[in-house]
Amino acid sequence: MLMADNHTLPSALSPSSASTFSQCPQRWKFRYIDRLPDPPGRAALLGTFAHAVLEHLFQEQPQSRTKEKAKLIASALWPETDNDPNFIALELDDQEKTEFKHDCMSAFNGVWEIEKYQPEMVDVESTELDVQVQLGDVPFRGIIDLVHREEDNLIVSDFKSGKAPKTARDEDEKMKQVLLYAAALQEENDEHIEKVRLVFIGSRTNKDYERVVTTKLMQEPVNELHQTWKEIQSSCTTGSFKTKTGPLCEWCPYVDKCIDGVNQVIQRFNAGRIRADAPAMKIFGWTGKAITQVAK
Numbered sequence: 182m183l184m185a186d187n188h189t190l191p192s193a194l195s196p197s198s199a200s201t202f203s204q205c206p207q208r209w210k211f212r213y214i215d216r217l218p219d220p221p222g223r224a225a226l227l228g229t230f231a232h233a234v235l236e237h238l239f240q241e242q243p244q245s246r247t248k249e250k251a252k253l254i255a256s257a258l259w260p261e262t263d264n265d266p267n268f269i270a271l272e273l274d275d276q277e278k279t280e281f282k283h284d285c286m287s288a289f290n291g292v293w294e295i296e297k298y299q300p301e302m303v304d305v306e307s308t309e310l311d312v313q314v315q316l317g318d319v320p321f322r323g324i325i326d327l328v329h330r331e332e333d334n335l336i337v338s339d340f341k342s343g344k345a346p347k348t349a350r351d352e353d354e355k356m357k358q359v360l361l362y363a364a365a366l367q368e369e370n371d372e373h374i375e376k377v378r379l380v381f382i383g384s385r386t387n388k389d390y391e392r393v394v395t396t397k398l399m400q401e402p403v404n405e406l407h408q409t410w411k412e413i414q415s416s417c418t419t420g421s422f423k424t425k426t427g428p429l430c431e432w433c434p435y436v437d438k439c440i441d442g443v444n445q446v447i448q449r450f451n452a453g454r455i456r457a458d459a460p461a462m463k464i465f466g467w468t469g470k471a472i473t474q475v476a477k
């Protein structure tokens with residue numbers, strides 16, 4: 182850990198940590214400095230489960246990577262999720278729990294719909310690879326879902342259980358994570374990465390979300406990472422973490438600790454613009470009535 186004046190800098194910066202800081206420095210402080218819990222919701226737990234099944238599956242010998250094997254792995258992993266305090270905290274009723282288990286048991290199946298990722302054909306180099314490397318001034322850390330070879334070329338892939346991007350801009354934004362992984366892996370191994378890919382196992386799509394890796398292409402996300410790290414260092418030194426209010430406040434687990442966020446979600450609630458499943462609804466115990474008292 183590196184010490185700044187008032188706050189302790191984290192020992193490494195991951196893409197998700199950098200992204201949280203860009204979204205809202207105050208939220209980042211709650212999460213990474215104050216270390217307040219950020220419990221995963223249903224979708225995140227489902228994604229974690231699917232990742233775990235695929236990680237174990239790709240560690241098997243190619244001929245053993247069958248759907249039956251995946252089901253066995255899923256059954257063996259299920260008790261871990263079932264007993265996870267974050268899962269218990271979802272307070273699902275019996276019907277919802279059955280649905281969640283069913284969704285978990287099929288979440289990983291999407292990989293068989295994707296031509297390039299037929300599990301028995303993938304030439305695996307590593308799964309869940311923990312890369313920790315210095316990228317310029319930034320102590321970078323990332324976990325890479327899959328590194329494999331296609332005709333001797335190295336490919337870096339990240340599995341996504343959420344929806345595929347709808348716009349080119351959204352796709353470019355999501356690609357930055359895997360481009361950072363490629364930059365880090367090249368820095369660590371000094372071996373060229375040919376392509377990066379996002380693999381949307383939940384979207385049943387064969388569209389390629391990939392980029393041919395070039396130094397120029399990696400430069401933008403690496404520069405952004407440097408900029409974010411500088412801003413984090415500055416915030417930790419001055420103790421000033423700005424709030425960035427917006428629609429994401431209703432999904433922020435710390436909204437009840439943030440006056441700007443409270444005011445933002447009250448406005449959105451009264452305007453009928455808050456989603457019923459947003460965590461803010463549960464945090465404040467809101468129903469359908471307008472709220473008149475605004476936090477000061």
Ligand code: SF4
Nearest residue numbers: 205208430433439442
């Ligand atoms: S509630 Fe909004 S402004 Fe406050 S910390 Fe969370 S995201 Fe940031």
